[in-house]
Amino acid sequence: MSEAIKNNPVPNFKARFSMRGALTWLVGGGEYRPIFIILAFIAFFLIINMPTPQSLENLLTRPNPQGYSTQQGYTIVDHLSEEFHEPDLAVEEAARKVKITLGMLAVAAILWSTVAIPLGATAFLLAAIMYIFHLMPIDIIAKSYMKDAVFFIIGALSVAVGVEKTGLHHRLGLLFLGWTKSRRSLLFLFGPLMAVTAMFISAKCLIAFLMPVLMRLYKNICKANGLVRHPPVGLFLILVIVYMTAMGGPGAPTVGARNAIMVDFFETLGKPMTFIQWMQYGFPFVPVGSIAVGIYLYVLFNKKLNIKINPGELIRKEVRALGPYSGKQVTMTVILLAVIFMWVFLSGYLHLGGPILIGTVLMFLTGVVSWEDLNKDVAWGVIWMYASAVSMGYVLHITGTALWLATTAFDLLPPFLKVGDGLLVSISILTTIVTNFMSDGAAVAVIGPIALPMDKMAGLDMWQVGLATAFSSSFAHVLVIGRPGLAIAYAMGLDPDTKERLLYVKDLIKYGLGLVLISWLILWGWVFYGYWKFMTF
Numbered sequence: 001m002s003e004a005i006k007n008n009p010v011p012n013f014k015a016r017f018s019m020r021g022a023l024t025w026l027v028g029g030g031e032y033r034p035i036f037i038i039l040a041f042i043a044f045f046l047i048i049n050m051p052t053p054q055s056l057e058n059l060l061t062r063p064n065p066q067g068y069s070t071q072q073g074y075t076i077v078d079h080l081s082e083e084f085h086e087p088d089l090a091v092e093e094a095a096r097k098v099k100i101t102l103g104m105l106a107v108a109a110i111l112w113s114t115v116a117i118p119l120g121a122t123a124f125l126l127a128a129i130m131y132i133f134h135l136m137p138i139d140i141i142a143k144s145y146m147k148d149a150v151f152f153i154i155g156a157l158s159v160a161v162g163v164e165k166t167g168l169h170h171r172l173g174l175l176f177l178g179w180t181k182s183r184r185s186l187l188f189l190f191g192p193l194m195a196v197t198a199m200f201i202s203a204k205c206l207i208a209f210l211m212p213v214l215m216r217l218y219k220n221i222c223k224a225n226g227l228v229r230h231p232p233v234g235l236f237l238i239l240v241i242v243y244m245t246a247m248g249g250p251g252a253p254t255v256g257a258r259n260a261i262m263v264d265f266f267e268t269l270g271k272p273m274t275f276i277q278w279m280q281y282g283f284p285f286v287p288v289g290s291i292a293v294g295i296y297l298y299v300l301f302n303k304k305l306n307i308k309i310n311p312g313e314l315i316r317k318e319v320r321a322l323g324p325y326s327g328k329q330v331t332m333t334v335i336l337l338a339v340i341f342m343w344v345f346l347s348g349y350l351h352l353g354g355p356i357l358i359g360t361v362l363m364f365l366t367g368v369v370s371w372e373d374l375n376k377d378v379a380w381g382v383i384w385m386y387a388s389a390v391s392m393g394y395v396l397h398i399t400g401t402a403l404w405l406a407t408t409a410f411d412l413l414p415p416f417l418k419v420g421d422g423l424l425v426s427i428s429i430l431t432t433i434v435t436n437f438m439s440d441g442a443a444v445a446v447i448g449p450i451a452l453p454m455d456k457m458a459g460l461d462m463w464q465v466g467l468a469t470a471f472s473s474s475f476a477h478v479l480v481i482g483r484p485g486l487a488i489a490y491a492m493g494l495d496p497d498t499k500e501r502l503l504y505v506k507d508l509i510k511y512g513l514g515l516v517l518i519s520w521l522i523l524w525g526w527v528f529y530g531y532w533k534f535m536t537f
Contacts, residue, residue, distance in 0.1 A: 028116075036116035043110065044103040044129075052095040055411075059404050060094050067403045067449040076400040083398060084136050094399070100133050101392075101401040105437065108392060112385070112479060115505050119480065120381030123388035135395065144391035148353040149439065153386050153484055155356025156208035157378045157491055159339070162363045164496075165373060166328040168336075169212035173315040176210060177217070180311045183236075183301075187294035191244040195290035198248030199255055199283075202352065204484040205343070206245055209336070211492040214241060219496055220314040225307040229495065232304040234502035239297060242489045243515055247289035249440075249474025250282040250467075250527075257441030262470040265448050271462055281467055281535065288526050292518055300511065328368055335362045379491035382480075389481035393438040402438065402446045406430060410450065423458040424468040424528045427451050431472035432516060436482045440473040461537035468528070475519045477512035480505055 026035040059065055060076045070079045080097070081089035104126055111122040130141045163169050180186050198206055218234040253259040253275055266273045325333075342355035350358075363369045396402040409430050410418075417426040427447065435443035448469050455462045476482025480490045486508065493503030 031115050031118045033114055033116040036110055036114040040107045040110040040116070043106040047103040047106055048096070048099045048133075050099065052092070052099070055408060056095055056098060056404050057091055059407065060091055060098075060400060065400075065403065066453060067406065067446055068397075068400060076403075080399065084140065097135055097399045098401045098404065100129070100135050101395050101399050104129055104392065105396070105401075108388075108481075109437070112481060113505060113509060118381055119385040119505075120383075123381075123384040126388045126392065130391075130395075141391070144394045145387040147387075147390045147394075148351045149390055149484055150383065150387045151353030152204070152356055153383055153487060153491075154378075155353060155360045156204065156484075156488055157383070158360040158369075158374050159336070159356060159363070160208050160212050160488075160492060161373055161377045162332055162335070162360075162369045163209065164212040164216075164377075165369055166326070166332040167322060168329050168332045169216055170315065170318045170322055171325075171329070172209060173213040173217060173311075174319045176213065177311045178315050178319075181313070183298070183305060183309045186240060186309070186311060187298055188291065191240055191294050192287055192290040194241060194244040195247040195286050196251070198245040199251035199286065201340075202256060202343070203245035203248065204488060205340075207241055207485040207488050208492075210241055211238075211489060212496075214238065215492065215494065215496050215502075216318075217311055217314065218502070220318065221307070221309055221311075224310075224314060227307070229498070229500065230307060231500070231502055232301060233307070233309070234493070234495065235507055236297065236301045236305060238489050238493050238503045239507075239511060242485055243293045243297070243477065244290055245485060246474050246477065246483075247293055248286055250289075250471040251279065251286040252282065253278045255474075257439075258435075258444045258473040259470050261441055261444045262448060262466050265452060266463065266466060269452065269462060273463060278467075281463070281532070282471065284531055285471065285522065285527055289519065289522055292522055293515065296515060296518055331366050332363070332368055335359050335366070335368070338362070382487055382491035386481065386484065386487040389487075390439065392481075393442040396438055397442055397446060402434065402442070403450070406434065406447055406450055418454070419458045420460065421524075421528050423451075423454060423460065424464060425524055427465065427468045428472040428520060428523055431469050432475040432520070435473045435476045436479045440476060440483055443473050444469055463537050464532070468523075471523060471527070475516050477515045477519070478509055479512075480508060 026038075028034050063073050063075055064070055065076065068076060068079075070076065077089055077091055077094045080094055081087060086093075107129070108122065108126060111117060111125070112119060117125070127141060127145065130136065131138065135141070136144075163172065177186075177190060180190050194206060214237040215234070218230075218237055221233055222228065222230050249255050249258075253263050253273075259278070263273060263278070336359070339355045339359040342350055342358065343352065346355065364371075410426075413426050416422045431443055431447050434447060438446075448466060451465050451469055452462055454460075455465045458465070476486065480486050490503055490505075490508075494501055
């Protein structure tokens, strides 16, 4: 041993200990991972200090750019100046807002995908960035966090608490799952049924109503097999409902805002599409997509689910033990039916958030739930996360950031992806990426006006381009913020007894990326290069 080491062993030991301690702290664990927090802030400051691209300046100063709605002759800078109450807004300042928005997008992507801090904390961080960097006026920041979709999630999670507290979820389970006898029937009968149902009833509504059913079913499956917990079963049940309902997206114009926006584009551009016509082009995707999801989940989970699964038998046993309907179950049933009635007949006036909030108030008025119930069982952090995602979607659109990213991506495409079916493929890829960071409706609103005018240059029909955009907006499989249904499933994906989390962000990324690829392959092979070749447009 050298003299130096022999005479001075302590500093080397301390150095090794401190280095190990620093690395341990950086890596972190749970919902605190400093290395990703540092990475997010580095990315943010690099982006906001980058030189302003000339293409961005050109877009901000172009009158009436395609994909951005302004007054006649207005530029994006003019619109921002008026919308944000900033007279004489300079182009440099408008470009700075775009760079701040891009930096926020990077922060959100890093922190939400790694859960380096709790999801709700990231939501507050994004709001803080908007305040600190004066992205827009304070009152507009606050308004951007409180949209109809946010109120819908608040109401949906609250009503789900009422469904579970009254035990109504057992009876809903009998209605939807009482006839399933195995994981195969769950995947290849129940799953496709949910996909078709999601064509006419909002997927997020189905998920909100069925998550309590599936979580209680998870516990019953565990107990029936002599287990206290078996997280893969819980994750499997959650992925069945969230991915199967997504497959209903292309089937009909009634699935949500994304398809309604595209129908409106068609009418505005002089080639309206009827409900039946949409179904002719879109419905064949639904059964094939849902069967593909069934095969995908069966292959991935078959070895992990090494226990008996008979949903129907377990649910029927629970319902028999309940006896006749209780008063609160009857009340909750009436409230649910009232909410569905308002969605079907009054959504034009009350939208989606209004009916579910009315249902929440009715639960209080009738004594079905207490405030303590909601305070304890509603995942408020997830609500704030989705509120910030809605706000980000608004900022991405109004600052022109999303439009600039989309147009830049189209400009970078090789020639063969700008003509014929190649354009449909490129549109589907771009729309899918955008819709995982924005709401599906916002993605269609941004990309649709850019893509639709390219139809004649590409040798395509407007309907082909528009439907390719709308269909792809259903593939938000990866991030919790991609669509309300995922946020609801994440919030409610807990063990009913222990509150152990069964669905993690990393699960959506892990399984969602594979399903995105499968969704694209079905869209390209079965739709674009398949039955569309035998249809007239």
